Structures are given as structure tokens and as C-alpha cells.
Amino acid sequence: MASITTEEESKLLIVLPGDQLPESGLMEDSSAAHRLTLGPGLAPMDDDSITAVKAGILKHNAVGNRWWVESNQRRYVAAQGESIIGVVTGKSAEHYKVDIGASQPALLGVLAFEGATKRNKPNHNIGDLLYCRVSMANKDMEAELECMNPTTGKADGFGELKGGFVIKISLGLARRLLDPKNLVLRLLGQHIPFEMAVGTNGKVWVNSASTQHTILICNAIRNSEYLNSGECSAMVKSLVEKM
Amino acid sequence: MSRLDRSRTSAHQLRPFFSSQNLLNRADGSAQFDFGGSSVMCSVVGPAEVKLRDEKLDKATIEVVVRPLVGLPGIKDKAREQAIRETLEPLILSGLHPRTSIQIVIQTMKDDGSILATAFNATILALLDAGIPLKSILGAVTCIVDSETNQILLDPTTQELANAKSTHTFVFDNKSSITSTDNKQQEDKESVDVATLYSDSTGLFSEEEYFECAQICYKAAQAIHGFIRTAVQKKLEKEQQQIDS
Numbered sequence: 064m065a066s067i068t069t070e071e072e073s074k075l076l077i078v079l080p081g082d083q084l085p086e087s088g089l090m091e092d093s094s095a096a097h098r099l100t101l102g103p104g105l106a107p108m109d110d111d112s113i114t115a116v117k118a119g120i121l122k123h124n125a126v127g128n129r130w131w132v133e134s135n136q137r138r139y140v141a142a143q144g145e146s147i148i149g150v151v152t153g154k155s156a157e158h159y160k161v162d163i164g165a166s167q168p169a170l171l172g173v174l175a176f177e178g179a180t181k182r183n184k185p186n187h188n189i190g191d192l193l194y195c196r197v198s199m200a201n202k203d204m205e206a207e208l209e210c211m212n213p214t215t216g217k218a219d220g221f222g223e224l225k226g227g228f229v230i231k232i233s234l235g236l237a238r239r240l241l242d243p244k245n246l247v248l249r250l251l252g253q254h255i256p257f258e259m260a261v262g263t264n265g266k267v268w269v270n271s272a273s274t275q276h277t278i279l280i281c282n283a284i285r286n287s288e289y290l291n292s293g294e295c296s297a298m299v300k301s302l303v304e305k306m
Numbered sequence: 307m308s309r310l311d312r313s314r315t316s317a318h319q320l321r322p323f324f325s326s327q328n329l330l331n332r333a334d335g336s337a338q339f340d341f342g343g344s345s346v347m348c349s350v351v352g353p354a355e356v357k358l359r360d361e362k363l364d365k366a367t368i369e370v371v372v373r374p375l376v377g378l379p380g381i382k383d384k385a386r387e388q389a390i391r392e393t394l395e396p397l398i399l400s401g402l403h404p405r406t407s408i409q410i411v412i413q414t415m416k417d418d419g420s421i422l423a424t425a426f427n428a429t430i431l432a433l434l435d436a437g438i439p440l441k442s443i444l445g446a447v448t449c450i451v452d453s454e455t456n457q458i459l460l461d462p463t464t465q466e467l468a469n470a471k472s473t474h475t476f477v478f479d480n481k482s483s484i485t486s487t488d489n490k491q492q493e494d495k496e497s498v499d500v501a502t503l504y505s506d507s508t509g510l511f512s513e514e515e516y517f518e519c520a521q522i523c524y525k526a527a528q529a530i531h532g533f534i535r536t537a538v539q540k541k542l543e544k545e546q547q548q549i550d551s
Contacts, residue, residue, distance in 0.1 A: 075546060077539045079434070081442025081480045106399070106439070116399055116439040118538045120546070135545060136437025138334040138353060140403070166353045166406040203404055235545060246548055291547040 078104075078115035078132055086113075102131025103142075135235030139164040139264035141197050141206035146221075148229065148262030149208065151191045159187060161195070164231070164264045167205050171195060175209035177218035185223075192224040192268065194260045224260060227270030230281045234265045236288045247287035250299040251280055279306065311463045313342070320447070320461045320526055325427075325537045327435040335436020339428035341461055343418030346425045348432040352408035365400035366408050372425070373413040386412075386422060390429060393477055393504040399439040408438060419463040420448040422475050422506065427530060434538055442479040444503055445530030447523040449474050451515055458519055460526055472509030474516065476523040479503050480531045 084105070101107070104117035115121070119134030139147070141163065152168055153160030159171040171193070176185050187193065199207040212219040232240075239245060240261045251257070257271035257280055267284060271277045279302050287295050309317065321342025330336035333349035340346075353366055360367045370391040372383040390412070398408065410432070412425050426446035433440060450462045450470035459466055467473065478501040501524065507516065 075539075075543060077535070077542060079443050079480070079535055079538060080440035104439075108441075114441075116402075116441070117437055118434040118542075120542060134437050135542075136334065136435075138351075138436065140353065166355050166403065202402060239549065242549075287548070289544050295548060 076121040077119070078121045079118050080114075080116050082115045084113045084115070084121075084130065098128055100127050100129040102129060104132025104134055105130055133235075135233055137233050137265065138166075139234060141165050141169065141200035141264075143197055143200045145197050145263040146261075147195060147197060147208075147264040148224070148260060148266035148268055149193050149195060149264070151187050151189050151193060154187070154189060159193075161193060161208055163206065163208075163262075164266065165206065169197070169206040169208050171208040171210065175211065176222070177211045177216065187223060192229060194221050194224050194262065194268070196221060220260075224268045224270075227258075227268050228277050228281060229266055229268050230285065232265050232267055232285060233288065234263065236284075237261055237263055237265045237267065240267065240284065246292055246295050247283055247299060250296055251283055254299075254303045255280065275306065279303070309459060310466045310469065311342075317457050318460045318522055318526070320529065321463075323427075323530070323533055325431055325533070327431055327537065327541055333432075333436075335432045335434070335438070337428050337431030337435055338415070339424055339431055340416075341418075341420050341424050341427075343416055343463065344420055344424045345415040346421065346428040347413045347415050348425070348428040349411045349413075350408065350429075350432045350436040350438065351411075352436065352438065353403035353406035354409070356405060356407035360407065361405055364404050366398070366403040366406045368395055368398060368400060369407060369409045370394070371409070371411045373411065375414045375417050386425065389422070389504060389506065390425065393426070393444070394429065394433075397441050397444065397479070397503070398433070399441060402439050417464065419465075419467050420461050420475075422446070423448040423461075423477075426477055426504075427534075431534060431537065434534070435541075442481045443531060443534055444477050444479050445527035445534065446475065446477040446504075447526040447530065448476075449519050449523055449526075451509070451511055451519070458515075458522055460522060470509060472507060472511035472515070474511075474519045474523065475504070475506045476502060476520055476527070477504035478524055478527040 104119055105113055106116045108114045115132055117132050117134040119132040122133050123130050147163050149161035149163040151159050152162045160168045161171050163169045173184055195208040195210045197206055198209040210221040255276050260268040269277050269280045283299050283302055286298050324340040327337045329338055330349050333351055335350040338347045356367050368391055370387045372386045374383050414421055423446035430444050449458055449460045451458055451472045453469050453471040
């Protein structure tokens with residue numbers, strides 16, 4: 064098994080499943096009370112070693128000595144606290160069933176909305192699009208959702224998405240779209256006013272003044288995945304000029 | 307010693323490999339892997355919803371489907387399905403996704419020998435693309451013992467396979483390099499034994515021939531592990547280039 068050196072010679076430290084993390088590198092800051100937090104893509108193995116289980120870039124955060132693997136995939140696996148976009152596929156007295164693109168539909172309580180009471184609660188129908196937060200995720204159970212901030216009880220932007228258009232992209236691209244410095248969104252914003260919601264489950268909702276603009280934005284986002292900065296500006300420019 | 311395959315000069319030379327990931331739009335992961343004139347495409351869907359009949363309470367259900375070059379799947383394809391499934395089941399950390407299904411579909415695109423090895427390599431690339439948690443990666447190589455010269459030929463073509471006295475396919479994981487680097491001088495049978503995930507042999511052969519084949523294939527599998535690493539690295543760098551610049 065190729066052990067990884069923690070030398071900082073390359074910016075991207077690529078790991079593959081089976082690559083062991085060196086124990087010395089994991090505990091480099093002794094002040095952090097020898098605590099280690101493993102994120103997605105890393106797992107302790109039977110022989111007490113810490114091994115990568117996904118292909119991706121090894122990332123480290125000194126705060127809390129966190130280690131994780133930044134990988135890309137297309138299938139969503141629910142994780143607590145993530146904001147996602149789902150489609151209502153079923154409705155019962157206490158729950159909505161929401162398709163979030165994972166292996167099972169998620170449950171959204173009918174009272175998990177801002178200011179909802181037994182007498183007064185929002186009514187959603189099958190096919191409605193909801194922007195919500197994963198309140199509980201567990202590999203053995205269906206994920207649970209909510210449409211409000213749990214600390215304040217306010218909607219905080221969560222809720223039904225009306226109008227617009229939804230596309231499916233890879234989870235890695237969705238995470239990159241959430242970066243405030245994201246290039247393609249900044250470039251598009253210079254030409255077209257639009258609003259959007261990015262779900263970490265790879266679903267992106269886009270709405271603008273006209274259908275043509277919405278389609279253009281969706282295409283630009285999809286095209287941007289494997290382009291560098293120069294190619295990305297050229298792509299957005301040519302799309303806007305063709306309008 | 308010249309080979310029937312004129313493009314290669316040495317008996318222990320592999321054909322040029324090629325791979326491409328994320329080719330299919332609707333699958334969760336996909337990859338193509340070529341060994342010269344042999345080409346296999348693999349798609350992975352999962353962790354997805356599982357049929358109630360196949361549901362396992364504590365782990366994911368792994369389903370492998372092998373599609374032949376032409377016609378309907380036969381006995382040979384079913385045997386390959388079983389070989390690939392039984393090799394992958396301990397490799398995939400299926401306990402992380404209980405009550406889901408992971409479906410792997412393997413389609414032969416071009417057949418010029420060593421299809422099983424090509425299929426294994428395509429499958430691991432597709433699983434990496436799909437982000438399925440794995441214990442390690444694998445590398446697969448086929449070799450034959452020539453009936454006339456008794457020479458071991460690596461990565462045989464269809465033409466060379468017709469002359470084979472025995473055919474051997476080996477699959478190795480990438481965990482074993484620890485044993486081989488620790489005692490470089492004595493890369494004995496044991497160090498190969500540790501690493502073997504799958505071995506399939508047909509024909510008549512002696513014990514010495516078998517272990518010699520294993521040793522040669524093990525070395526070749528290291529090249530495939532390296533190639534898989536490069537392929538994944540190139541893909542990740544392409545995804546990250548906007549952030550770096």
C-alpha cells in the first residue's frame with residue numbers, strides 16, 4: 064500500500080482507496096489534545112490504520128485536526144445539515160415524502176415549516192419543488208428534512224421554489240457553485256439578472272426573467288465543469304453573444 | 307523471441323492501455339478500459355433503491371451484469387458475472403450503505419483477448435468514478451503459457467490465446483506493495499499470495515509455471531495500479547483547475 068507523504072510538494076494530494084495515512088502526519092499538532100476528526104472518504108480499518116476509501120483530494124483543517132477526502136460523485140448520500148432540493152412524491156397526514164436523489168425518499172414533517180401549527184400549515188402537492196435542510200441522516204434510516212432554521216425557527220430561504228427550472232449536476236460541481244468566488248456564476252451575473260438555489264444533492268434551480276435566459280444559464284453551468292478560467296469566460300461570452 | 311502479436315517485441319510487454327471515466331450521462335459512474343484491441347465499458351448505478359426481494363439489512367446488494375460483444379449472455383458471461391461479483395464483494399465497503407443496491411453492468415466493446423482482465427480494470431475505474439467506498443483498488447492481468455515454446459506471454463491477443471497451453475488471469479489489490487518493498491530481494495510466492503484477489507487458470511500447467519505466471523502478472527499489475535492512479539489524478543486536476551487559477 065502506497066503510504067502518503069505529508070510533504071507539501073504538490074498542491075493536490077490525490078488518494079485512492081487503500082492508501083494509508085501516515086500516523087505521524089495525522090498528529091502533527093500535539094496541542095490539539097490528540098483528537099482526530101475523520102470526514103468523508105476516510106475510514107479506520109481492522110488493522111488500526113486510517114485508510115482512504117474514495118478517490119479524491121486529501122484535505123486537512125488544523126482546527127480540530129480534521130481530515131477528509133474531497134471527491135466527486137453523482138449519487139447523493141444524505142448528510143446532516145446540508146441544504147438540498149427535493150421533489151414532493153407523496154403525502155400523508157404527518158409527512159411529505161420527498162425525492163432527494165438518494166437511495167430512498169426522505170421524510171419532511173408537515174410541521175417542519177416556519178410558523179406551522181396543527182391548524183395553520185403550508186400545503187404542498189405532489190410535484191412541488193422544495194429547498195430544505197437535512198435535519199437527520201443515518202445510513203440505516205430514511206433521511207429527515209425540515210424547511211426552517213432549527214435554532215431560530217425562521218424559514219431562512221427554505222421552502223417551496225416556484226417557477227424556474229431544475230438541472231442535475233455532479234455533487235462536486237454543486238459544491239463548487241456554492242463558493243462565493245465561483246467564476247461561471249460571476250460571469251453570468253455580469254450579463255443576466257437571475258436567481259438560483261443550489262442543493263448539495265446536485266440539483267440546481269434557476270429562475271430568470273425569460274425562459275431563454277434560464278436555459279442559457281443552465282447550459283453555462285453544465286458546460287463549466289471541466290473548463291479552466293480562460294475557457295470558461297470564452298464559453299459564457301459566446302453563449303451571451305448568441306442570444 | 308518474437309510474438310504472434312507483431313506490435314510487441316517482448317513476452318512480458320502489455321499492450322498500450324487506455325481509459326476514460328464518466329462517459330455515460332445517466333449512470334452514477336462509468337468507465338472504459340482498453341488493452342490494445344480489447345475494450346470494455348462498465349457502468350455503475352448506486353447506492354440506489356433496492357428491490358425488496360434482494361434487500362440485505364446490513365449491507366448493500368451488489369449485482370453484476372456481463373453483456374457479451376454480440377447476442378445474448380450465455381454460460382460464459384454468467385461465470386464471469388460470478389467471478390467479478392465474488393471478487394468485488396469483499397472489496398466494496400457495502401456495510402456503509404445498507405439496504406441499497408449497487409448495480410454494475412459490464413459491456414464488451416471489442417474483443418481481442420484478455421477480456422476478463424480488461425473487464426476487472428474497467429469495473430474498478432467505474433466504481434472509483436461512482437464514488438463507491440472501497441477497501442482498495444485492483445489491477446488485473448492475463449497471461450498464457452505458449453504450447454510450442456513454453457514461454458509465458460503477458461496480455462495475450464485472441465490469436466495468441468489459440469496457441470495457449472494454459473491461460474491464467476490474476477487480480478491483485480494495491481495493499482501488497484508494503485510486503486514487496488520491505489523485502490525487495492525475496493519477492494517470493496508468499497508476497498504474491500497476500501495480494502491475490504482472484505485467480506483463474508485453465509489448461510495444463512505445473513506448479514512452477516503457475517507461480518511464475520503469478521509473479522510476472524503481479525509485476526504487471528503494479529503498472530496498472532499506477533495507470534489507474536494517473537487516470538484518477540488527471541480527472542481530478544481537470545475538475546479543480548478553476549479553483550487553482
